[in-house]
Amino acid sequence: MKILVTGGAGYIASHTNLELLNAGYEVVAIDNLSNSCKESIRRVEKITGKEISFYENDIRDKEALINIFNKENIDGVIHFAGLKAVGESCRIPLEYYNNNISGTINLLEVMDRFDVKNLVFSSSATVYGDPKTVPITEDFPLSVTNPYGRTKLMIEDILRDLYSADPEWNIAILRYFNPIGAHESGEIGEDPNGIPNNLLPYIAKVASGILDKINIFGGDYDTHDGTGVRDFIHVVDLSLGHIKAIEKLGDKPGLVTYNLGTGQGHSVMDIINNYEKACNKKLPYVITDRRPGDIAVSFADPSKAYNELGWKAKRGIEEMCRDSYNWQSKNPNGYR
Ligand code: NAD
Ligand code: UFG
Numbered sequence: 001m002k003i004l005v006t007g008g009a010g011y012i013a014s015h016t017n018l019e020l021l022n023a024g025y026e027v028v029a030i031d032n033l034s035n036s037c038k039e040s041i042r043r044v045e046k047i048t049g050k051e052i053s054f055y056e057n058d059i060r061d062k063e064a065l066i067n068i069f070n071k072e073n074i075d076g077v078i079h080f081a082g083l084k085a086v087g088e089s090c091r092i093p094l095e096y097y098n099n100n101i102s103g104t105i106n107l108l109e110v111m112d113r114f115d116v117k118n119l120v121f122s123s124s125a126t127v128y129g130d131p132k133t134v135p136i137t138e139d140f141p142l143s144v145t146n147p148y149g150r151t152k153l154m155i156e157d158i159l160r161d162l163y164s165a166d167p168e169w170n171i172a173i174l175r176y177f178n179p180i181g182a183h184e185s186g187e188i189g190e191d192p193n194g195i196p197n198n199l200l201p202y203i204a205k206v207a208s209g210i211l212d213k214i215n216i217f218g219g220d221y222d223t224h225d226g227t228g229v230r231d232f233i234h235v236v237d238l239s240l241g242h243i244k245a246i247e248k249l250g251d252k253p254g255l256v257t258y259n260l261g262t263g264q265g266h267s268v269m270d271i272i273n274n275y276e277k278a279c280n281k282k283l284p285y286v287i288t289d290r291r292p293g294d295i296a297v298s299f300a301d302p303s304k305a306y307n308e309l310g311w312k313a314k315r316g317i318e319e320m321c322r323d324s325y326n327w328q329s330k331n332p333n334g335y336r
Contacts, residue, residue: 002026003246004074006059006107007081008052009036011190012122012176014044015183015239016078021048023243028072030065031081032058035193039335043187059103065110076118076249077111078242079104082151085197086126086293089148100151101158108162117169118249119159120242125177125231125261125298127153134265135301138175138257145293156257163255170252172245177231177261177300179238181320182327189327190235191334199268200232200320204328207279214283216268218290223297227268227287231261231299234315234323244309261300262313271317278321279329 003020007013008029014036017027021044029041029052041054053072057064059081068074082100083089089096111117128136129143144150156173163169180200182189195211196202205211219226241260248256276283305311 001075002028002073004068004072004077005029006077006079007031007036008054009033009038009040010080011036012179012235012238013078013080014040014188015235016080016242017041017052018044018048018183018188019236019239019243021050021052025246028053028055028068028074030055030057030059030068032056035083037191037335040188040191047183047185047187059107060099062106062110065107066113069110069114069116074114074116076120076246077107077116078120078246079107080122082122084148086146086148087197089151090146093147096147096151101154104155104158108158117166118246119169120172120174120245120249121155121159123156123173123175124149124152125175125259125300127156127175128298130295131298134297134299135263136259136298137301138259138304160255167254169255170249171255172248172253173255173257174241174245175257175259176238177233177259177298179235180232181234181236181315181323183236184323184326186323186326186330189324189331191331199271200324203272203275203283204324206283207275207281207325208328208332210332212284214272214285216285216287217294219287221290221296223267225267225269228294229265229267229297229299231264232266232271232317232320233260233262233313234320237262237313237315241305241309241311244305244311248309256308258305258309259300259302260305261302263300263302265297265299266317271321274317274321275325277318278325
């Protein structure tokens with residue numbers, strides 16, 4: 001089976017490429033390298049001893065996509081490509097709509113033309129907005145508060161419309177919680193441009209002395225220690241969820257939606273404490289104002305993915321912090 005991975009050089013995609021190759025799939029990757037480096041592809045090839053067919057193209061370039069579908073015998077697509085920074089999406093919303101929405105429509109049109117109707121889509125727990133209760137199940141009401149989140153919800157709606165119009169499609173919508181960590185080899189990991197927005201890459205840069213202290217956004221939430229609580233999930237567990245989703249598409253399930261989380265909530269302070277153990281040093285931090293738009297608590301009920309895919313996250317926050325620090329110490333400047 002040959003899988004086209006869009007955004008194939010990115011953080012979650014590189015870990016998924018590795019698991020796909022290990023599971024015996026052939027991987028074709030497309031990426032415009034707007035937020036990644038081709039080095040991640042090379043490293044996955046090095047770890048697995050297998051080749052990835054890589055195309056440096058934009059998914060909004062229809063001719064490029066047609067060329068790939070003509071050359072490669074694609075059986076299914078895992079669609080990661082997209083812009084993902086919440087704050088940036090408020091500053092440049094049109095770029096987010098253009099990249100994420102137009103790119104996805106382009107991809108779907110080309111898939112339709114080549115009669116490739118198996119798709120796994122990277123959605124996000126952001127589509128649950130500020131949930132009234134936790135844990136969050138897939139049937140919770142959907143709402144979003146920023147352009148990035150809106151692109152995810154719009155794409156989900158587009159996929160639901162597409163499936164009602166043509167039930168030959170098989171689509172798995174995966175709603176990720178908070179992916180962190182890195183492959184245990186330390187060869188691939190998260191490599192954001194500039195100063196990180198997300199907690200773990202920020203902590204990693206403090207641990208390696210590149211940034212001087214962690215800013216904890218809010219210490220007065222209604223949580224066990226006052227800091228925000230999230231469902232942090234090891235990126236390798238998340239990637240294995242994609243393999244299960246691809247397998248599921250083989251049973252022609254129609255359109256299915258799964259939360260990919262651990263079911264456990266951990267606070268920002270819990271993560272800092274674990275990271276200190278992983279790097280064996282004290283990490284300076286200050287508690288600052290809440291970040292606008294943040295919610296207090298979010299964690300998944302992942303039981304649907306367990307019951308229907310046989311998938312369950314296995315790695316705990318100790319391993320997440322250990323593997324993050326291992327990647328950071330081996331690659332202080334990321335792939336560059
Ligand atoms: P990432 O930025 O590392 O990966 C996305 C990749 O897509 C990058 O390599 C980028 O260069 C590429 N890309 C962007 N626009 C493109 C285009 N028009 N054509 C071709 N390539 C393009 O991000 P990630 O963390 O690996 O996220 C992957 C997907 O998962 C994204 O869709 C993201 O929204 C979603 N997601 C991520 C998180 C998270 O916390 N990391 C949470 C929920 C959902
Ligand atoms: N945080 C800090 N300091 C930082 C960064 C984050 O205290 O420097 C806190 C946040 O306030 C929050 C927690 O750490 O309480 C996690 O924040 P992240 O930015 O790492 O992650 P979010 O939960 O805000 O959002 C992430 C992705 C979204 C995605 C969401 C759900 O960035 O795109 O997970 O999947 F939608």
